[in-house]
Amino acid sequence: MNEDAGPIFRQVAAEIENAIVDGSLAEEAQAPSSNELAAFHRINPATAAKGLNELVSDGVLYKRRGVGMFVATGAREQLLKRRRSEFADQYVRPLMTEAQKLGIPARDIAAMIDEWEGQ
């Protein structure tokens, strides 16, 4: 985990979300335990548990008592929906800020995207 990237529990949660979005962690599959995450990332187990618990309260994971945590059905769709709504803010805003600095008009950017898609 990255020491320069804010709270580690959020990085843990984001990593599990990524695995769900790209399909490597399927719905109804068991998520890694806090001790497994702690050992793999060399982080405190309480921090790993906090990341998992955040995903439980978001409804992405659910607990099976005495067994572990599992990916909820519908979690992938839920995450995709949220990421799509954040897309403009996370990707288009920095793109436009840089474009403004360089004096590239929006229509030129649209043309670049068309060209990119044609490749």
Next chain:
Amino acid sequence: MATGTTTAAVTVHDVTMRYREHTALDAVTTSFEKDAITGLLGRNGAGKTTLMQLVSGHRVPTSGSIRVFGSSPYEHDAVLRDICFIKEGQRYPDHFRISDALTAAAVLFPNWDADLAASLMRDFDLPAKRNIKKLSRGMTSAVGIVIGLASRAPLTVFDEPYLGLDAVARQLFYDRLLADYAESPRTVVLSTHLIEEIAPLLERVLLIDRGRVLLDADTESLRDSAVTVTGPTDKVQAFARRHELLHAESLGGHMRAVVRMGEAQGHRAAGAAGLSVEPTSLQQLIVAMSLQTSTERASRPLAPAASLEEVS
């Protein structure tokens, strides 16, 4: 894995420790959470070792009270059995071999795990029959780590456990500490200057500076308690004036400032001002706060807060 527990294994209340003219600890009140790993940080001479000696029952405070699992540790055998203090530069009797140190520890600590000790001896490549006096600095540190982990003491205190250890051996220490802590959670306190390396392992941080508590908080909230703002000097200065500034550096017309605020707030506030915003690592926060207090001491000992002009 227990989380969110608020029970304290150790409470330190209004503790002052004086050695003749020197005040090593000045009215310190804090606690070490049960079954958490706490990092004890601070510059050389801050009072870290004194605090660890007091908590481990090796000294009596000049004033104030210390409770470990509810009782005063000093000359209290029932409590001392539950405490393993690995001192920096631990001295052993002459002619003591590593195996003799392990035998003594096995007698001393009721939870001693001989299998764990044997496997750690292999991990660190320690020669059991070698006289401890003849070991290198790093190997002596490794002996302390073996004893500290295998003691499985409910309170284990490490004072700079890895002086002289190479990067491989340090990583081995982190891995074995985490693995054993996961298996058998206990209260661990360790002092270190290698903040960046140890930070991900810590649940809590206690920062002391010249015998006083500067920070006492959980590590994750600290990672979200300050941002580093960069941009043109005039803009950064204007921004910092409206918030709590911890530290600033400038190069030409460019300035970098550590400002106390959460990441989300930082992105909104500084982002709107056209400045770039990044999270501040634990190490950067600790350095900024320690520098801030030494700047205050140097310029205005009783100043309530440093102004930008003084820090920059």
